[in-house]
Amino acid sequence: MTDTLQLEKTLWQAADKLRNNMDAAEYKHVVLGLIFLKYISDAFDEHYRYLKSIEAETGADPEDKDEYTADKIFYVPPSARWKWLQGRAKLPTIGKDIDDAMDAIEKDNPSLKGVLPKDYARPALDKQRLGELIDLIGSITLSKNGSGKGKDVLGFVFEYFLGQFADAEGKKGGQFYTPQSIVKLLVEMLSPEAEKRVYDGACGSGGMFVQSEDFIEIHEHRKGKISIFGQESNPTTYKLAKMNLAIRGIDAKIELGDTLMNDKFPELKVDYVIANPPFNVSDYNINKAETHKWKYGIPPTGNANYAWLQHFVSKLAPYGTAGIVLANGSMSSEIATEGQIRKELIEADLVDCMVALPSQLFYNTQISACLWFLARNKEGNSKLRNRNHEVLFIDARELGTMISRKQRELTDIDIFKVAETYHNWRSPELFTKDYQDVPGFCKSANIQEVRKNNYILTPGRYIDFKAVEDDGVAFEEKMQNLTATLAEQMQKANELDEAIKNNLAKIGFKING
Incomplete structure (x- = not known):
């Protein structure tokens, strides 16, 4: 490599x-x-x-x-x-x-x-x-x-060049490319299995699908066994996706069109949704005739976030799961109908996990982002722990490494830490470790706690503060040491000030005061 x-x-x-x-x-x-x-x-x-x-x-x-x-x-x-x-x-x-x-x-x-x-x-x-x-x-x-x-x-090389062009183009380029470390985190957390269906209604250049295939090939030694469905509204990006998948030998059904207005897969139900729709899109329309999609509420004009969430929910088969990248504001917004839709999604037990991401991960925006994980029929899924009406909150904002002056990347260790936490909480068949809340990093909250917080899903609302390590020094002693240090610094400053005045006087400057 x-x-x-x-x-x-x-x-x-x-x-x-x-x-x-x-x-x-x-x-x-x-x-x-x-x-x-x-x-x-x-x-x-x-x-x-x-x-x-x-x-x-x-x-x-x-x-x-x-x-x-x-x-x-x-x-x-x-x-x-x-x-x-x-x-x-x-x-x-x-x-x-x-x-x-x-x-x-x-x-x-x-x-x-x-x-x-x-x-x-x-x-x-x-x-x-x-x-x-x-x-x-x-x-x-x-x-x-x-x-x-x-x-x-x-x-x-093709995938690497996509990323480099996204960086070179800035905001415009980032629209067709999700940084690889975010894609990898989504895929590791969803852990797609062979013989399943995967969908991305905002598929960009197809990176989600490439990583999903790679995951299955690594973990199950098979390739080309998942069914892939995608839609992309930008004709140029659509062509990039077709080439990117073809160059990796991935067979996929990719359609061109406006997903929210003209769904090319109206009857499709899938096992996994994995998507990074454009953040906070204000100029958008929905097909209101698709009433089954908007049963949690009509999304507001001016922001497409909750249109995307409900669209992806509508695509999930029984026991299906979704991983979606959205702007941080989606976790707490009360604009128009958004707060009510979020409440309905939570009460329907569709919200599985929320992850707050570190800043500077994206090429095209400084907007902080988060991951939404949605799941159908949590209570009836025998493969999972009994997590009905619970939400796992993960604060990953301190993770990641700067790879350039303006770009941060999640390392493989970071990705494993977050994914392992999710799987330990969710699925005993995948991991044998018992889940435990970790102050400053993760917390499993029940529906009563979420209700008390007015259905806001920001992880910081739930996760306990990280305890500061005790160094064994008493508080009074620390204050005495701090006071002595400050006094010493003040004395040095006064001595320096006096020396400067004396030197200036020697060369003819008159010091007032």
Whole structure:
């Protein structure tokens, strides 16, 4: 992993040098489109060599498109293969060659129709730098033993570049990218199982799904066994999601459209919802005809937070769970109907856990964020401890490490600490440790306590203060020591002041007073 990270950094530094005066938002599609093209070409070449090796024995045709689609590999026509394009990288026509290659790939692979960027021939794009970029990306190769590790590297590079572009673009870039440590925390806490359904109605570039697949592969040694459903309203981000999932070999049903107004999966029920909808969106509409979604109250105009919460609740199957990132204000807001909706969600025993996150985790906002975990049928779920009408509160605000002047990241240790606490509280089958409240960090509160706090869900309202360690020194002695220290400091200050006055007098300054 360290070698991969170093490769990612080296590639980013090299690619960023080629950016010249191009805006990061524009350059993003140039680079990510080429990485995707390299990925599908490498995957094709690997299978092509395999078909060649068995051609004489089985009659397999390496140029038969069906030989690839049967194995869920994109067919790449000759004029779109990386080797052919890299051979033309120094030609002034390379931009048009790439556009033609993208067109040809979409024609042969209907699932990619309208997804690939096709604007490489535009005059504003320096063709010499484009050729250098092709050579750079061409340096990422498949492993010689045919294990396909090169494709995994391309996947990591694609995800790394998404994050770097989000950072480079600032607020605009962060809209399509949730920092990886937050995604990992959500996935670790939800612990998705194979053969289940996962949904994200604000799926951005698809990072939630990538991490979910990785989690299952690590923990269950299986891949591609969960059913993935997503919707994204931004056409450009939708295309990024399609490419990001395809480059990781993840089969998913991703739809384009406004989730709250035009739900593309109206009948869908899932085992897991994992989402980071845009914070505090004021300009939004809901489909009021979907009355089953708004049974806890019509969300107010001017803030979509409680529209998203209720939408995700509506998607949960019996015993389904959801992990949702929202702004901190969602935990305590009394604006219009929000307080009443929160009360109804709590009284319906849908709120399972609340996590206060540290600041500076996001690329695009300084707004403090929290995690909502929702669960259906807590009382009837035999796999769980008897936690009906209880809420677990976790204060993670002191966790995380600064990775740059403006960016904080949750470490693996931080993520494990929070996830382990949740699982110890929730599921004895997953963890054997007994849950205990920890002052300053976590508290399990019952419905009576939540009612007393007017249904406000801010963890600080419930978690006991962290005790200050006793150093064995009596209070009176501490005060005496403090007084003596202050007196000593005052004496030194007076002596310094007198010395300055004397020196100024010597050089002719008259000191008044």
